[in-house]
Amino acid sequence: MPSLKDLKTRIDSVKSTRKITQAMQMVAAAKLRRAEEAAGAARPYAERFNAVMAELASSVGDSDSAPKLLSGTGSDQVHLLVVMTAERGLCGGFNSSIVKLARAKAEELTAAGKTVKFLTVGKKGREQLKRDYEDAIVGHVDLTEVKRIGYADAQGVAEDVLSRFDAGDFDVATVFYSIFESVISQVPTATQIIPAKFESADDAEGASTVYDYEPDENEILADLLPRGVATQIFSGLLENGASEQGARMSAMDNATRNAGEMIDKLTIQFNRTRQAVITNELIEIISGAEAL
Amino acid sequence: MADTMQFDLVSPERSLVSAQATAVRIPGADGDMTAMPDHAPVVTTLRPGILTVEMDGSEQEFAVMGGFAQVSGSATTVLAEEALPKAELTGEFLDERVAKAEAARDAAEGSAVDAAAKRVADLQALREAL
Numbered sequence: 539m540p541s542l543k544d545l546k547t548r549i550d551s552v553k554s555t556r557k558i559t560q561a562m563q564m565v566a567a568a569k570l571r572r573a574e575e576a577a578g579a580a581r582p583y584a585e586r587f588n589a590v591m592a593e594l595a596s597s598v599g600d601s602d603s604a605p606k607l608l609s610g611t612g613s614d615q616v617h618l619l620v621v622m623t624a625e626r627g628l629c630g631g632f633n634s635s636i637v638k639l640a641r642a643k644a645e646e647l648t649a650a651g652k653t654v655k656f657l658t659v660g661k662k663g664r665e666q667l668k669r670d671y672e673d674a675i676v677g678h679v680d681l682t683e684v685k686r687i688g689y690a691d692a693q694g695v696a697e698d699v700l701s702r703f704d705a706g707d708f709d710v711a712t713v714f715y716s717i718f719e720s721v722i723s724q725v726p727t728a729t730q731i732i733p734a735k736f737e738s739a740d741d742a743e744g745a746s747t748v749y750d751y752e753p754d755e756n757e758i759l760a761d762l763l764p765r766g767v768a769t770q771i772f773s774g775l776l777e778n779g780a781s782e783q784g785a786r787m788s789a790m791d792n793a794t795r796n797a798g799e800m801i802d803k804l805t806i807q808f809n810r811t812r813q814a815v816i817t818n819e820l821i822e823i824i825s826g827a828e829a830l
Numbered sequence: 831m832a833d834t835m836q837f838d839l840v841s842p843e844r845s846l847v848s849a850q851a852t853a854v855r856i857p858g859a860d861g862d863m864t865a866m867p868d869h870a871p872v873v874t875t876l877r878p879g880i881l882t883v884e885m886d887g888s889e890q891e892f893a894v895m896g897g898f899a900q901v902s903g904s905a906t907t908v909l910a911e912e913a914l915p916k917a918e919l920t921g922e923f924l925d926e927r928v929a930k931a932e933a934a935r936d937a938a939e940g941s942a943v944d945a946a947a948k949r950v951a952d953l954q955a956l957r958e959a960l
Contacts, residue, residue, distance in 0.1 A: 579844040586840065586907055590873060590900055689842040689912070749900070752860055752874040761875050762898065765911065772842055 542815065545808040549801060556797035562628070563790035570721070570783035576687070577718065577776040584773045591766055592736035593749065594759055605756070607763040610733035611709045616653045618676075618708035619644060620699060620731075622715040622774055623663030624782040625682045630789035632716060632724060632782055633662040639726040640714045644671065655708055659695055659775075676707070687779055692772030699771075700764055703732055715774040716781035722788050724781035731770050734763060835867040836905040837883060839892060841913040846892065847883065854906050855882040856899050865901045872901045877952040878927070880916060880959075881908065891916035893956070895927060896949070924957040 540548075595608060621640045623633045640663075644654045656671055658664040659679040667675060679695050681687070699711055711732040716724040751758050837851035854865045857879025863872075875898045883890045897910035931953050935946035 576843070580842055582838070582845050583840045583842045583909060586838075586900070587909055590898070590909075594873070692842075748871065749902075750870060750872040752858060752872060758873065758875055758898070765897075769842060 539811070540807075542808065542811055545804060545811060549804045549808060552797050552800050552804065556794055556801065559790045559793040559797060563787055563794060566629075566783045566787040566790060570780060570787055572686075573776070573780040573783050574718070577773070577780045580773055580776050584769055587762075587766065587769050588736055591734070591762060594751075594755060594762070595734070595736050597755060605760050605763055607703070607732055607767070608734050608759065611706075613709050614652070616655065616708040616710075617647050618655045618657060618699070618702065618711040618732075620657045620659065620695075620711060620713040620771070621663045621667065622713060622771075622778050623658070623660035623666075624778070625661045625680075626782075627662055628789065629782055629786035630792075632785035632789075633660075633666065635724075635726045636714050636716055637663050637666045639728060640667070641670070643712070643714075643728060644674075657699065657702075660778075676702070687772075687775050689768070689772055692775055693768045695771050695775075696764065696768035699732070700767060713771060713774050715778045716785075717777050718780035718784055721784045724785055729770065729774070731767050734766055833867065834885070835865075835903075837885070838905070838907045839881070839883075839910065839913060840908070841897075841910050846913055846915075847890070849883075849885055851883050851885040851906070853884040854908075856901075856906075856908065857881060857894065858899070865899075865906045868903045869901050869906075871903065874899055874901075876908070876910065878949065878956050879952065880956070881910075881913075893919045919960065921957065921960060924953060924960065928953045928957060 619640050621636065623636050627633065640656075644656075647654050654671075654674055656667055656675045657677045657679070658667060658675060660681060664675065664678050677698060679698065681691060684691055702708060703711070710730065712728050712730045714726065714728050717727050718724055834850040834852055837847060837849055837854055838845065839847040852866070856863050856865060856874065857877055859875040859877050862879075863874070876894055876896050878895045879893075881892045881894050883892070892910075892913055893916050894908065894910040895912035897908065897913075899906065899908045901907075928950065931946065931950045935943065935950050938946040
């Protein structure tokens, strides 16, 4: 049976924990709004970019002269998995669910006899993958110092990926990140970036306009494909940023609620113990008086 | 013929302009061009330069650092890698870009050298014009 003093200390410590989680929740809520805005602001660019690329790709796609970034290297032996996670923890299952998806993919590929390499973006994913795939991690991008994700950061990651591709390090690249749906729902997703795939959403409209290209299609495509990689990584990073804050917000909300419940329970226990001590003292006094 | 067309200028980080415009002067990679309503559909890449938008009788200028433009009869969309209003353009900003482009040129090999050198020249021209 814990003493009154022990209980008091525990209640105080849980109370201060609750204060911290509450503050974290509020910070996450404020950051979430900004992250959502950033993700929203980037969406038109990505959408239009993909629309133009889809048109270009369909007009050049099948010819032999198509760049490698579009047509692939002709093999799919070596896979690069770009795992994008957060730099910080305390955000529920956010990091683990991305890593879990990447791990499942890696196991599937290994079982099919392919070689798997990892490029990690964000400290948390690296820590989790290190346990099983230490030798497979070929690189890591540290964004700890980055306060606000900019396009330049995405370009840095893209350059890293592209230089490895040019060096022939891998044939297929897939990025893993979490799409932000709502505060309570973030969906871990895998998107293949090399060779590039573009979904032509509105075929009917695309076919009706025939564009002139200046310089010619192949040159534009060669210029745009690396940018497409950067754009996709950028939108992945932004979605991830919003997802992370959303996940942290709901995790901290839960933690705050749990702390509240714990305080209630401990307070009841504290009161009971105090009452027991008082009753005990009374019994002692009364039985002492009776003995006289 | 319509007098105006939809004009959008978007960068990866934000959307800068979305309005009706009468004419847009685009710094294309192969030379400047002016897109007006009912222009023939064309897609062009951009070089670093100044993009001018005419709307409601006034002109707005933006500095773009590459990207591409999609022109069709009823709309012009410019997807710029980096874009900012010309008033916000500073010497330091450009110096930084020039230094980066020069480093890229020095590191480039083969056919990429010409493209990198062109980017340096375009950026320097922009810097001098400022």
